[in-house]
């Protein structure tokens with residue numbers, strides 16, 4: 001028997017995931033929830049929805065959805081709402097998928113507190129929590145995790161992660177913000193936000209750090225121990241950055257495995273640092289991954305390095321396979337007559353969206369911990385919080401707290 005799931009928040013991002021959840025072979029029933037009913041109606045009217053959506057399963061508020069008998073909820077509301085809604089949902093007995101970030105608010109201590117509360121709620125309720133971090137299922141991350149499992153990096157010595165999203169880039173952050181505050185929930189936030197301004201708390205791009213931190217952390221399976229960071233403050237008086245101490249932040253971490261990691265979160269810059277806006281590089285004593293190239297010298301503790309072999313990789317080669325029945329179901333969203341699962345090309349943030357949906361749905365169906373569980377999500381998030389604190393203290397070196405591993409390990 002499959003699972004039932006409620007999709008909460010059918011705005012810009014949530015609506016792009018709706019058909020993936022609906023078409024997954026292990027999902028029997030889908031409920032929709034948005035405070036703006038026309039957003040639900042738009043999704044419900046798409047082809048194929050009549051098979052898994054019952055008329056009783058349209059909710060214009062989260063509280064009512066949580067009273068229903070769905071097994072799980074997938075939260076795509078605005079970023080300041082995720083953590084509170086995730087905790088409420090788990091307390092109501094629902095497994096939770098949350099779009100990134102865990103939560104984004106100007107106060108770093110509040111973010112740390114919510115990471116702890118989500119972990120505590122997983123423990124007390126036994127419900128599963130998964131963060132929908134897109135970088136985790138980018139092809140580069142899948143490839144590097146495979147190489148790490150084989151020991152092909154040797155010992156990790158250094159990594160870089162960066163998220164370069166200029167405020168005026170193609171996915172324009174001014175427009176995204178306007179869209180998010182245009183709904184009922186958005187207007188309420190404008191009021192709540194005033195409490196941070198009143199106390200002088202300033203935000204920073206490191207409060208949305210998971211696209212840059214998750215690559216090095218998930219490949220090396222290490223967490224941050226210490227950080228030193230600096231910020232660049234906007235100098236043009238741009239109103240977008242009025243609540244921000246810095247528009248760009250750069251941090252250097254010492255990791256639990258002894259490696260050093262450099263993280264950049266940039267919102268005011270031309271282009272990107274490397275070939276991609278969102279990327280990571282991992283350097284080991286034996287293997288190095290950078291800009292879609294794998295370089296290996298085959299060094300071991302008992303034999304010296306051999307001549308370096310450099311392999312250029314394409315995305316298809318780097319991805320893990322999806323189960324054929326899942327790939328076919330996803331392919332049939334846009335090609336109903338399709339019969340060949342290998343024709344499916346994953347799309348959405350490097351092709352990560354189908355993988356995120358498959359991981360969460362199968363974790364719930366199999367009653368196992370999802371890959372990006374609450375403990376893993378906290379590690380990505382805490383790095384950013386502590387980096388912002390260090391930048392506010394002019395680069396003071398700070399210890400990075402760790403919430404540990406989940407019961408039973410990852």
Ligand SMILES: NC(=O)c1ccc[n+]([C@@H]2O[C@H](COP(=O)([O-])OP(=O)(O)OC[C@H]3O[C@@H](n4cnc5c(N)ncnc54)[C@H](O)[C@@H]3O)[C@@H](O)[C@H]2O)c1
Pocket residue numbers: 008009010011012013014033034035036039060061062076077078079080081099100101132133134176179180181183184185349
């Ligand atoms: N790469 C990525 O992982 C990535 C990319 C884009 C967006 N996101 C995340 O996706 C989330 C959604 O972003 P968006 O641009 O779609 O926002 P949006 O404002 O377009 O949509 C949010 C929706 O949630 C609804 N909502 C809010 N509170 C609700 C409640 N209590 N009950 C029911 N519905 C409620 C709103 O009415 C709105 O329709 C954000 O948190 C963002 O950080 C992640």
